[in-house]
Amino acid sequence: MTLAAGVEGSSPVLNITIFGLFVVVTLFVVFRASRNTKTASDYYAAGRAFTGPQNGVAIAGDYLSAASFLGIAGAIAVYGYDGFLYSIGFLVAWLVALLLVAELLRNTGKFTMGDVLAFRMKQRPVRAAAATSTLAVSFFYLLAQMAGAGGLVALLLGIESKAGQAVIIVIVGIIMIAYVLIGGMKGTTWVQIIKAALLIVGALAMTLWVLGMYGFNLSALLQGAVDKAGKAGEALLGPGNQYGKTGTTKLDFLSLGIALVLGTAGLPHVLMRFYTVPTAKEARRSVVWAIGLIGVFYLFTLVLGYGAGALVGADKIKAAPGGVNSAAPLLALELGGPILLGLIAAIAFATILAVVAGLTITASASFAHDVYANVIKKGKASPASEVKVARITALVIGAVAILGGILANGQNIAFLVALAFAVAASANLPTILYSLFWKRFNTQGALWSIYGGLAVCIVLIVFSPAVSGKPVDAKTGKSASMIQGVDFHWFPLDNPGIVSIPVAFFLGWLGTVLSKEHNQKKYAEMEVRSLTGAGAEKAVAH
Amino acid sequence: MSTETNAPSPPETDWDKAHDSAEFKELRARLRRFVFPVSALFLLWYLLYVLLADYAHGFMSTKLVGNITVGLVFGLLQFVSTFVITGLYVRYANKKLDPIAEKIRTDIESETK
Numbered sequence: 249m250t251l252a253a254g255v256e257g258s259s260p261v262l263n264i265t266i267f268g269l270f271v272v273v274t275l276f277v278v279f280r281a282s283r284n285t286k287t288a289s290d291y292y293a294a295g296r297a298f299t300g301p302q303n304g305v306a307i308a309g310d311y312l313s314a315a316s317f318l319g320i321a322g323a324i325a326v327y328g329y330d331g332f333l334y335s336i337g338f339l340v341a342w343l344v345a346l347l348l349v350a351e352l353l354r355n356t357g358k359f360t361m362g363d364v365l366a367f368r369m370k371q372r373p374v375r376a377a378a379a380t381s382t383l384a385v386s387f388f389y390l391l392a393q394m395a396g397a398g399g400l401v402a403l404l405l406g407i408e409s410k411a412g413q414a415v416i417i418v419i420v421g422i423i424m425i426a427y428v429l430i431g432g433m434k435g436t437t438w439v440q441i442i443k444a445a446l447l448i449v450g451a452l453a454m455t456l457w458v459l460g461m462y463g464f465n466l467s468a469l470l471q472g473a474v475d476k477a478g479k480a481g482e483a484l485l486g487p488g489n490q491y492g493k494t495g496t497t498k499l500d501f502l503s504l505g506i507a508l509v510l511g512t513a514g515l516p517h518v519l520m521r522f523y524t525v526p527t528a529k530e531a532r533r534s535v536v537w538a539i540g541l542i543g544v545f546y547l548f549t550l551v552l553g554y555g556a557g558a559l560v561g562a563d564k565i566k567a568a569p570g571g572v573n574s575a576a577p578l579l580a581l582e583l584g585g586p587i588l589l590g591l592i593a594a595i596a597f598a599t600i601l602a603v604v605a606g607l608t609i610t611a612s613a614s615f616a617h618d619v620y621a622n623v624i625k626k627g628k629a630s631p632a633s634e635v636k637v638a639r640i641t642a643l644v645i646g647a648v649a650i651l652g653g654i655l656a657n658g659q660n661i662a663f664l665v666a667l668a669f670a671v672a673a674s675a676n677l678p679t680i681l682y683s684l685f686w687k688r689f690n691t692q693g694a695l696w697s698i699y700g701g702l703a704v705c706i707v708l709i710v711f712s713p714a715v716s717g718k719p720v721d722a723k724t725g726k727s728a729s730m731i732q733g734v735d736f737h738w739f740p741l742d743n744p745g746i747v748s749i750p751v752a753f754f755l756g757w758l759g760t761v762l763s764k765e766h767n768q769k770k771y772a773e774m775e776v777r778s779l780t781g782a783g784a785e786k787a788v789a790h
Numbered sequence: 791m792s793t794e795t796n797a798p799s800p801p802e803t804d805w806d807k808a809h810d811s812a813e814f815k816e817l818r819a820r821l822r823r824f825v826f827p828v829s830a831l832f833l834l835w836y837l838l839y840v841l842l843a844d845y846a847h848g849f850m851s852t853k854l855v856g857n858i859t860v861g862l863v864f865g866l867l868q869f870v871s872t873f874v875i876t877g878l879y880v881r882y883a884n885k886k887l888d889p890i891a892e893k894i895r896t897d898i899e900s901e902t903k
Contacts, residue, residue: 347828536876
């Protein structure tokens, strides 16, 4: 098989046509949605006019990134049970959002995470800190998605040269910027809803197809995967293939597990989605819908992963351009030929596009609303100028994403996403929880927790084996680390969460008790507002 | 400009009074009585699962029926518990939290009009 042809049996023209159709349809929807986008509330929060179920589907569209779809299915196909562990962490994490964060956040904030933190604290320093961590998380997440776009191109369009892939990354970036600039939050939300529907229906169809081939007997499907893998097959059924080798990798997995379950409720693009509904009750309904859809989707990926292992085989997957990430597309090709492959490929592209658009609008809102309007203009910016700044910021972030995507092309997607989760769980979650539930919490505690959590997390990553110092693979002649040929790591784990998350909680507590600041009046107001929804931001009536 | 309603929070709103009312204390107690223990429970249950998958490979690879292993059942039970907790919380919130929250909200917002 020649690499230049992409996946054997794939038709690049067909793939591009189906993807082009998706772009045309969604751009049309975005244009229609944009007609009512006028105020800041329209631009950032879609006028708070989406219903719970609509927002729930959009959350699923925002959350199920290419890493979940391609990454998890591929990990299950190649490593078996260990790939399944990711989906469980990603799903259970939603209970943190449902029980502790979503409704209270909806009631106390306006557009961003900074709104909630700044409620009873000194506005400017806290908003600056919240914007810093929002931008950091969004940046890592963006990099992961854009790097994924490059790999996907290699796989599906047969574009092997780095320059050709760079051109595609630029095109993806420009379409995404168009969605955000034209449609604001409303347009972006519709793109996410369409994409989520396509993704879930596509995965459902493939799941039924695979199960049908094994007489709807899961055990028989597993047997198929075991047989195909030869003598290593039996190990696919139990844990340990990917993470179980040494004490360090086991600890690493524990650290990853903690970051996954605590990261979701601190992801700024997830938090911002709660502002697009009119009430806390609708926020609750949206999480319920999201949990249902995301849970069902991860059950599909379990079947798809083992199905790819059984029908395509781990060796063929690993040898394909795109490696482990190519399991789901190869399975589609095996099942339905080039047309199904084209559909699944288009859905995977749409996934990247929708997630990137969601991240961009979140990051631009955080900069315009927290930094520009409240830190620089001290709350005196007109809403029109704020939206203008948000649009310019979206352009800048889009450019950064394109550039970063070209540079990060070829980096490990799952690692970058895990990084974003670790930063979110360390820098954001402790402050959000303290802020909502702890009477005594104050400005110094928030600043120590955000900056401390962020700094510890990033320092540990920089000095982890993920960045430098992994042994060189004899076959490829390359180290699995990001930087080749040097070794400056001293932290033994790839995942920093097991250290950085407790440290961030501790710093939040320490900073608080060492400062005398305490605003009882504001806390009383915040608590009443957060629990009852009194005085919460209402939906815009058009 | 469209008609955006600003949050009604003129200075005369007596948040302290609302905060000290018996009704509000009851609402807060009801919320915390549910979300704190349940959060602790599902986090421990998840941690148990991660630790077993991480350190008890033999146990998790034990086959129950056909190729269905203990680990697979444990993993699927995490899905089940997530769905069940979601359902229980929604029922609890609809019955025990929403009515009282709505009453307090209506009282506050009618006072400030």
